[in-house]
Amino acid sequence: MTTEIKPRPHELVQDPDYFRDVMRNMEWVPGKENRRVRFGTTGEGHFPNYQTGWPADHVMAHEVHRFSGRTHSAYHDAPLETFDEDRLSRAFTWEEVTGMLAGRLPPKK
Secondary structure (H helix, E strand, O other), rough: OOOOOOOHHHHHHHHHHHHHHHHHHHHHOOHHHOOOEEEEEOOOOOOEEEEEEEOOOOOOOOOOEEOOOOOOOEEOOOOOOOOOOOHHHEEEEEEHHHHHHHOOOOOOO
């Protein structure tokens, strides 16, 4: 019996602008090597909410910013508190999000 692995909502997003806006919201963290994003794992994958922050072992790891995936604005209630850990993806680096963006761009002609 084969178990089908269901894609995470952020894996279903096809619009490159979604990932551009995610990257823009990661820029508050100084240094690309320190930037992290975690995507919400519920929903249909059209506009997953997400939070940006620091690596887990960083002294500032407790500081996060939450965003609406639809508007990319600060999440309306308590934008500086973390989402439920059980409803978040693993942390992705700046380079990984760059790869997600690149994978959604149309091929050069």
